Amino acid sequence: MIELIGIKKTYFTEGKETPVLFGIDFKIEEGEYVAIMAPSGTGKSTLLNILGTLDKPTEGKYLFKNRDLTELNDDQLSQLRNKSIGFVFQLFNLLNRVSVLDNVLLPLLYAHNYPKDAKERAINLLNMVGLSERIHFKPNALSGGQQQRVAIARALINEPDVLLADEPTGNLDSKSSEEILNIFDEIHRQGRTLVVVTHELDVAKRAQRVITMRDGKVFKEEKVK
DSSP states (O other), X not given: OEEEEEEEEEEEETTEEEEEEEEEEEEEOXXXXXXXXXXXXXXXXXHHHHHTTSSOOSEEEEEETTEEGGGOOHHHHHHHHHHHEEEEOTTOOOOTTSOXXXXXXXXXXXXXXXXXXXXXXXXXXXXHTTOGGGTTSOGGGSOHHHHHHHHHHHHHTTOOSEXXXXXXXXXXXXXXXXXXXXXXXXXXXXXXXXXXXXXXXXXXXXXXXEEEXXXXXXXXXXXXX
16 A cells, blocks of 8 residues: 655755655555554654655655655645545644534545535444544543544544554553554454554554664564564
């Protein structure tokens, strides 16, 4: 599904160059559960932003389902992102002024065709993450773990090809973290491709394969299960 070929990323600020990625090469197969693990400040979030088309590489090719995304313009990338990629962030990024249900429905507002079964789809996803009784709550009335479950439901509402998660347990206690990882296990069992960026070994080991980064490069890849 995903193939990165010689991906490099350099930021240019006030005439200064800051290289972050130094030639990343790897593949992720459809239906695979992959963890990208590295300490903070080593380029893993930059890499995830490139995978999610939120940022563009300075050099290299990004093939998504055999389509070279480095050749697409911003509008084309936006359409692909809305249709094919789901995001889960460390800080949840929910809107506190609207209900849990409306937060989950939000990505569909940007879809070309608003599905007739949108509300039913959202309720089913909230049921899957264990929040069916809180659909009318505002996010700030929920715990951190519950807010992350809302974010997962929101990420899945467009039925994306791949789910990208950036430090999804970083702000959670151990119990809530385990609940989120159990949901990821279930999402993977349903056949979804899942990529989780983390600096925590326990989180990475829940994946099938771990890609370890060091100093902006792939240091090693290993199968976990």
